[in-house]
Amino acid sequence: MKEVRWYPGNMARTMRRLREDLRVIDLVVELRDARVPRSSHNPRLADLIAGKEQLVLLHKADQAENSATERWLAYLESRGIPAMAYSVHRQRSLTSLMRFLNGKARSLLPYRIKRPLRIMIVGIPNVGKSTLINHLVKRGVAPTGNRPGITRGKQWIRLLPGVELLDTPGVLWPDLSPETVLPLGVVGALPPEVVGGEKLALWLLEAFVRRGKAGRLSRRYPGAEPEHQPPEIFLEHIGQRLGCLLPGGKVDRERAAALLLKDFQGGGLGPLTLEEPPLPEEEEAQGEEDV
Ligand SMILES: Nc1nc2c(ncn2[C@@H]2O[C@H](COP(=O)(O)OP(=O)(O)OP(=O)(O)O)[C@@H](O)[C@H]2O)c(=O)[nH]1
Numbered sequence: 001m002k003e004v005r006w007y008p009g010n011m012a013r014t015m016r017r018l019r020e021d022l023r024v025i026d027l028v029v030e031l032r033d034a035r036v037p038r039s040s041h042n043p044r045l046a047d048l049i050a051g052k053e054q055l056v057l058l059h060k061a062d063q064a065e066n067s068a069t070e071r072w073l074a075y076l077e078s079r080g081i082p083a084m085a086y087s088v089h090r091q092r093s094l095t096s097l098m099r100f101l102n103g104k105a106r107s108l109l110p111y112r113i114k115r116p117l118r119i120m121i122v123g124i125p126n127v128g129k130s131t132l133i134n135h136l137v138k139r140g141v142a143p144t145g146n147r148p149g150i151t152r153g154k155q156w157i158r159l160l161p162g163v164e165l166l167d168t169p170g171v172l173w174p175d176l177s178p179e180t181v182l183p184l185g186v187v188g189a190l191p192p193e194v195v196g197g198e199k200l201a202l203w204l205l206e207a208f209v210r211r212g213k214a215g216r217l218s219r220r221y222p223g224a225e226p227e228h229q230p231p232e233i234f235l236e237h238i239g240q241r242l243g244c245l246l247p248g249g250k251v252d253r254e255r256a257a258a259l260l261l262k263d264f265q266g267g268g269l270g271p272l273t274l275e276e277p278p279l280p281e282e283e284e285a286q287g288e289e290d291v
């Protein structure tokens with residue numbers, strides 16, 4: 001597969017604006033999708049925020065496998081990157097993050113500095129930045145939605161008297177690698193038409209089998225065994241079950257694919273992590289590549 005070009009002009013503009021805003025920021029909270037912590041890390045943002053205080057949140061942790069999230073947290077901590085799992089559906093996420101932010105407000109701003117701690121929330125499109133902010137402030141202050149590109153401009157939001165948050169639009173980078181495009185498409189960070197819904201669906205079906213979770217698919221779409229047949233055939237089966245038929249009775253695979261992706265993104269197929277942290281020997285082979 002070729003490199004995919006998905007870098008609308010507004011993302012280039014956002015990157016320039018982020019660079020300016022960073023001058024007044026004390027702490028950068030980078031949201032990654034807990035199902036794809038590698039692909040959801042924007043290397044351009046990493047360059048931009050190098051040298052700033054940082055926290056990585058493995059967000060939507062309710063949709064990832066807890067054991068894999070633990071492995072990712074251990075991996076990030078081993079690289080000296082402070083990290084936490086987060087889900088707006090878990091009360092304990094909120095408690096731990098508020099404790100962390102309160103601690104940072106005290107340690108980063110000596111009492112003589114009379115201004116709020118300024119936190120920037122960054123991440124790829126649709127990772128849940130605005131939802132996280134609404135969760136923190138317990139109000140619907142930032143618009144959200146399951147589609148990339150909801151947040152347009154930047155928005156400052158007061159969290160506590162001493163803490164302010166900056167919501168930012170999701171940004172990708174111009175040279176998305178082929179290994180990154182499929183995971184990003186499957187979690188909804190890219191509009192499905194960039195890669196093609198059917199291609200995404202087939203990759204997702206293979207991922208369920210690879211991760212030993214094919215049983216979930218056969219329970220959700222009974223009557224076929226995804227581990228014993230090519231993903232194309234299982235997708236046809238899903239189409240039959242869901243009544244996605246074209247005139248003449250052929251299965252509409254694009255529609256079946258769209259419904260499968262929606263089911264996955266909506267949590268109907270249960271938690272699934274699509275990427276594991278690199279093993280030590282892989283890291284050595286990659287050199288000091290940033291993760
Ligand atoms: N399961 C689950 N879904 C979440 C969580 N946080 C956010 N979402 C969903 O993710 C989708 C995207 O949320 P947004 O907050 O709009 O994402 P964003 O990062 O602000 O997106 P852009 O502004 O487009 O860059 C919405 O459908 C949210 O309901 C979470 O912790 N768990």
Ligand SMILES: [Mg+2]
Pocket residue numbers: 129130131143144150151168169170
């Ligand atoms: Mg947003």
